[in-house]
Amino acid sequence: MRIVAIIQARMGSTRLPGKVLIELAGKTVLARVIERVSRFKSIQLITVATSINKENEAIAAECERLGISCFRGSENDVLDRYLQAARKHGAGAIVRITADCPLIDPEVSDGVVKEFLQERADYASNVFPRTYPRGLDTEVFTTRSLERAWKNATEDHQREHVTPYLYEHPETFRTVSARADADYSLHRWTLDTQEDLELIRNIYERFAAREHFSWREVLEVLDREPELVGINSRVAQQAV
Numbered sequence: 384m385r386i387v388a389i390i391q392a393r394m395g396s397t398r399l400p401g402k403v404l405i406e407l408a409g410k411t412v413l414a415r416v417i418e419r420v421s422r423f424k425s426i427q428l429i430t431v432a433t434s435i436n437k438e439n440e441a442i443a444a445e446c447e448r449l450g451i452s453c454f455r456g457s458e459n460d461v462l463d464r465y466l467q468a469a470r471k472h473g474a475g476a477i478v479r480i481t482a483d484c485p486l487i488d489p490e491v492s493d494g495v496v497k498e499f500l501q502e503r504a505d506y507a508s509n510v511f512p513r514t515y516p517r518g519l520d521t522e523v524f525t526t527r528s529l530e531r532a533w534k535n536a537t538e539d540h541q542r543e544h545v546t547p548y549l550y551e552h553p554e555t556f557r558t559v560s561a562r563a564d565a566d567y568s569l570h571r572w573t574l575d576t577q578e579d580l581e582l583i584r585n586i587y588e589r590f591a592a593r594e595h596f597s598w599r600e601v602l603e604v605l606d607r608e609p610e611l612v613g614i615n616s617r618v619a620q621q622a623v
Contacts, residue, residue, distance in 0.1 A: 386496065386523075387474035388426045389465055390416060391545075392482035393458075394438040398576050403482040404441060405580065408587040412574060413445055415485040415587075418594065422489040425496035426478055432468045434458035460542045466533045469526045477529065479522040479545060483574040485583055488598040492521040495561045499523040505556035506549040514563040518572030519598060521561075522546055528556055567602070571615055578615035585611055 392403045392413055399405075403413045410418070413431070420429055430452040433439040439455065446453035454471060456464030469477050478496060480487055491509065499507035505528040509515050524546065532541070532548040541548045549556050574583060589604050590596040605612055 384475035384500075385428075385473055386426045386476045386478060387428045387430060387469060387472050388420050388423060388478040388480060389454075389468050389474075390420060390429065390431045390480045390482050391461065391465075392431050392433045392439075392442050393436075394441060395436075396483075396575070399574070399580065401441075402574055402580070404445060407485055407580075407584060408591070411445060412485050413442065413482050414449055416480065416482050416487060417449060417451055419485070419487050419489065420480055420492075422595065423478070423492055423496075424489065425493045428452070428472055428474075430454055430468055430472055431482070432456065432461075432464050434464065462529070462533055462536060462542045462545050462548075465545050466526070466529050469529060474526050476523060476525050479524070481520065484518045484520060484572070485574060486516075486518050486572045486586065486598065486601060487521070488519055491515060491519045491598060495521040496523050498559050498561045502559045503557070504559040506546065507559040507561060508546075508550070509561040509563075511550060511558075511560055512562070513568040514566050516567050516570035516572045516598065518570075518574075520573075524549055531555070570602075570605070570612070571618060572601070576615065576618050578618050582611060582614040585614070 394401050396402050404411045407415050431446050432454045433442045435455045436458050443453045454468035456467050495509050506524040508522040536548040
């Protein structure tokens with residue numbers, strides 16, 4: 384099965400506009416995400432999926448600079464954007480990552496893919512229930528399942544957020560949950576506000592001599608320096 388990682392990216396953001404192209408330790412956030420996804424052992428290709436809106440031309444330009452494929456589709460019907468990107472690249476299964484997760488971890492994401500393949504699932508994720516830090520979110524699903532969702536999803540949130548139709552219909556799709564060895568869900572490592580950016584920049588600074596570091600090493604840093612956790616502890620998570 385050809386497994387394609389599709390990184391969802393856009394310039395529009397209510398709380399932190401243009402966040403995916405903000406500088407993070409000498410590179411853009413998007414470049415950092417791609418760098419980490421490129422270490423996944425379970426995928427055959429990476430592509431970035433953005434919209435045809437003019438503001439996202441900057442994302443397409445960054446992908447060209449990085450030598451990464453970029454698919455441009457609907458702004459609001461992200462489900463359609465994903466399906467068309469999957470079809471273009473002949474994906475049998477898709478790993479969905481969002482570009483606001485610059486601490487995404489190969490060990491965690493490959494683990495979700497492993498569960499997906501072992502259980503012959505239609506959909507697998509590490510967010511239902513959430514046991515990993517927010518920002519390591521990984522969803523894996525078959526293109527065939529995505530096509531069924533594309534045909535049947537009628538609610539706005541099902542089109543905008545790609546996968547709700549899959550996990551809202553367990554009677555139709557075989558779903559699997561990948562869980563951590565403990566509950567780390569109180570940690571917030573996603574990028575949505577200035578406070579999030581400050582925390583993530585601090586984390587990257589702690590690993591200045593290395594490009595690659597694991598989520599468990601990040602936990603060790605936060606255990607040693609618990610004051611870092613307070614930087615974005617008051618940020619309210621937006622509804623998905």
